[in-house]
Amino acid sequence: MILSERGAIRTSIAEGGFHLYPAGRFLDYIREALTGDDLKGNFDPVRTIEKIKAVSLPQEEHIRFIFEKDFTLLCSRLQEQDAEYRIEAVFAKMAENLPAMAKRYYGIDGFEPLTPKIVEYYFEGHNDLYKNADWFAFNVNEAESRELQVPVGTYFKRDQVSPASTEFAVLHEANHAMQERAALPPGVHHYVPWLDEGTADIFGRMMLFATTQNENLLHKIKIFRTEIEVTDPRKVTYHYGEETVALLLLRGRLPLIKALFKARKESPYDIDWNHLASAIKHGIDPHIAIINAYRGSKKDAFQKRLERDETAFRKESDFNQGDLRILSMFLATQAPATLPAPEYRAALWLSEEALKEPSPYFLDPLAIPEGLRSQVTDWKADAPLLISQIPGTILKKVPGIKTKIVLPKEVVPESFRAGADSLANNYFIIKRRIGDQEVLEPYGGGLPYRLGSCELRCAW
Numbered sequence: 195m196i197l198s199e200r201g202a203i204r205t206s207i208a209e210g211g212f213h214l215y216p217a218g219r220f221l222d223y224i225r226e227a228l229t230g231d232d233l234k235g236n237f238d239p240v241r242t243i244e245k246i247k248a249v250s251l252p253q254e255e256h257i258r259f260i261f262e263k264d265f266t267l268l269c270s271r272l273q274e275q276d277a278e279y280r281i282e283a284v285f286a287k288m289a290e291n292l293p294a295m296a297k298r299y300y301g302i303d304g305f306e307p308l309t310p311k312i313v314e315y316y317f318e319g320h321n322d323l324y325k326n327a328d329w330f331a332f333n334v335n336e337a338e339s340r341e342l343q344v345p346v347g348t349y350f351k352r353d354q355v356s357p358a359s360t361e362f363a364v365l366h367e368a369n370h371a372m373q374e375r376a377a378l379p380p381g382v383h384h385y386v387p388w389l390d391e392g393t394a395d396i397f398g399r400m401m402l403f404a405t406t407q408n409e410n411l412l413h414k415i416k417i418f419r420t421e422i423e424v425t426d427p428r429k430v431t432y433h434y435g436e437e438t439v440a441l442l443l444l445r446g447r448l449p450l451i452k453a454l455f456k457a458r459k460e461s462p463y464d465i466d467w468n469h470l471a472s473a474i475k476h477g478i479d480p481h482i483a484i485i486n487a488y489r490g491s492k493k494d495a496f497q498k499r500l501e502r503d504e505t506a507f508r509k510e511s512d513f514n515q516g517d518l519r520i521l522s523m524f525l526a527t528q529a530p531a532t533l534p535a536p537e538y539r540a541a542l543w544l545s546e547e548a549l550k551e552p553s554p555y556f557l558d559p560l561a562i563p564e565g566l567r568s569q570v571t572d573w574k575a576d577a578p579l580l581i582s583q584i585p586g587t588i589l590k591k592v593p594g595i596k597t598k599i600v601l602p603k604e605v606v607p608e609s610f611r612a613g614a615d616s617l618a619n620n621y622f623i624i625k626r627r628i629g630d631q632e633v634l635e636p637y638g639g640g641l642p643y644r645l646g647s648c649e650l651r652c653a654w
């Protein structure tokens with residue numbers, strides 16, 4: 195199949211490495227700039243890049259500078275992106291592995307995966323009821339199949355297909371089908387968003403890796419979550435629920451959730467699911483939280499049965515190291531801190547200057563170890579030392595000495611001064627006095643580290 199322009203842009207953003215946060219906003223920015231073009235057309239590297247390069251840049255000087263850096267990165271990614279995407283081969287491989295996954299994570303025998311279908315619109319070939327819907331995917335269950343006259347299965351709108359997130363969506367939806375079998379009384383529609391969506395997301399990722407062994411897909415869906423989905427309020431509520439499931443799984447692992455699903459299948463209305471979620475979220479052990487959330491009349495019997503089931507499920511599979519890695523990998527998705535563009539730009543400048551080779555700047559004199567100070571001409575405790583005057587042997591002997599670099603305050607260009615001041619006032623860098631010189635110490639507040647680890651990004 196041929197990717198749409200928005201699908202190609204999304205997957206390029208999901209490679210990560212952008213300054214602006216969240217990078218997913220690029221898509222909205224481009225779409226707004228190209229009034230009347232929603233980027234649903236076919237992707238063609240040359241034509242698409244040409245088109246988006248025509249968008250007008252932000253007005254403000256600092257944000258424009260950062261924007262251009264990111265935009266260049268985005269265009270270079272698009273240049274390497276193939277328009278043709280053979281998603282069917284990935285689907286086939288996943289389908290082959292799904293019965294074993296259903297057994298492992300839900301204890302289901304004989305699970306029959308359905309091959310997802312790529313359609314031009316919903317529900318092409320069946321009815322036009324939702325022809326204008328722009329959903330990412332639609333999973334038709336038994337009840338909907340009867341109602342809509344559309345075969346059961348997962349459908350993707352071609353212009354929404356985005357490599358990595360589409361494969362993940364297939365497994366997310368397959369999890370809902372597994373939940374229907376493992377956790378619900380036959381024919382009953384019972385939806386607990388935090389539990390159903392959270393489990394589908396978490397197990398979906400474990401299954402994605404288990405079925406493809408593709409680290410890049412995991413990497414991409416992680417960035418999808420932190421950079422693209424954050425601009426979608428509905429998806430963000432899934433994330434909140436997913437944390438609750440992660441807490442449940444970290445403590446109870448597979449045996450407990452299987453026991454909980456079994457209890458739900460027997461009687462979904464005996465458990466107060468909201469109470470359960472908030473107790474787990476507050477840090478109560480899930481075993482205790484489940485009993486406290488029971489609203490039926492046979493609490494003792496319920497508790498005994500849950501314990502017995504959990505013990506029995508311990509004889510089956512549990513998470514392996516790979517599962518736990520993926521579980522914890524997606525817990526670390528706090529949004530980064532953001533700086534306003536003038537500050538971010540000053541931060542970039544300071545950190546680039548600090549790494550400049552050969553360095554035209556100074557060193558804190560106290561960084562020179564006492565025994566070596568006699569080798570430095572004119573060493574003084576109260577005067578910054580010009581780096582170019584320090585013997586190379588000392589610089590080599592003391593690794594990391596350059597993290598004590600200081601820049602005279604007056605070298606900061608006029609347009610970055612306000613930003614640098616603000617960075618110092620927030621302690622991202624340190625403003626100091628050595629002798630009668632006022633200097634800035636970029637590593638003092640760890641600024642280059644914070645930028646390097648992407649803890650700090652530029653707001654827009």
Ligand SMILES: [Zn+2]
Binds near residue numbers: 366367390394
């Ligand atoms: Zn879902």
